[in-house]
Amino acid sequence: MMTTKAKAVLITTGIRESSGVSQLISSQRPWGMFSTGAVQQFLHFTRQLPFRRPVIIGSEWVSYSVVLTLKKAGLAPVAIVEEHSNSIAPYWVEKATSHGLRIPIFKQSSLSRVIGTDTVSGVEIRRHGRRIELECDAVIFTGKFIPESSLAMDSHLEWDPKTLGPKIDQYWRCSDHSYFAAGNVLRPVETSGIAGREGQSAARAIAGILNGETPSGECIPVQVESPLEYVCPQWIRSPGIQLNSLQLRSRMERAANGVIKMICNGTVIWQKSVEAKPLQRIRLPVRRIKPDQLRRLEIKFVERWIHRRFLSCDNTL
């Protein structure tokens, strides 16, 4: 064990996908259950894949990127299985896959069992109360990202049970002001471009603080409520520096139709109609917030109740 001393520590431990084991899927642990990362590494290091007919679980961007990885290896999945009524990735990606590549997408379907003793021979999915068996030789669990925040969780730093990452303010500072966090350790999940730019922005904030700029404003918690799942950063210092365009991001916990509102000191300063998909990321216009005058900030989603059938575009399978 080695101990190193530092004036500032930046936590950027990223994110990981949850495996079939952590998703509590019933199986006899046969060989043939992979994460996206494992599939990408197999192809990168061995130039081949150890299966021919996998089933993909999940329909996030990364799930469709697995379809492209398989295509590169001359393979196509047997099917994509998604528990929500719509793909998590945009509609056009789903259409291009189901119509263009003719890959079946089972929506509102959940994986109930992986079949096989030594190796995977199929999966059982549950759809509208029915059980369907699909023959396959591998299962690829995609998405369902979780911040790799065990370091922060086991430490004295305040941790957000909604993002599953450390809480930060607009200086990327954690509850202990010598610690900073940026990138996907903060929440599930942004693209690599955003994670990289967050790292740069955090590095600039750390340099400023080490050079004597000491933020001292009052800590204002940003309030967020269902169906919005979380908000990051969780705190804004007032007075304090203006948030930058990478900051104040939220995510839908489920599909919903309504108006998203940003309410500052009791006044609506911004609102927008949104027809949101489950897990859709929401970027909020930070320029409207004046941290010098901030006493209270709430992000609300006021739902417009319409019949469920209008929300579902379940027309693939």
Ligand SMILES: Cc1cc2nc3c(=O)[nH]c(=O)nc-3n(C[C@H](O)[C@H](O)[C@H](O)COP(=O)(O)OP(=O)(O)OC[C@H]3O[C@@H](n4cnc5c(N)ncnc54)[C@H](O)[C@@H]3O)c2cc1C
């Ligand atoms: C499988 C997978 C596929 C993805 N595909 C895409 C894609 O195609 N396009 C896209 O835009 N985004 C993708 N992402 C999402 C995101 O872009 C990446 O997670 C991105 O690399 C995040 O950058 P980061 O700097 O936050 O963390 P990372 O780049 O993941 O860096 C984290 C680093 O911390 C290290 N680390 C973790 N824990 C510890 C510890 N306890 N001690 C020491 N070191 C530790 C890790 O080894 C790693 O080097 C993907 C993510 C995953 C998991």
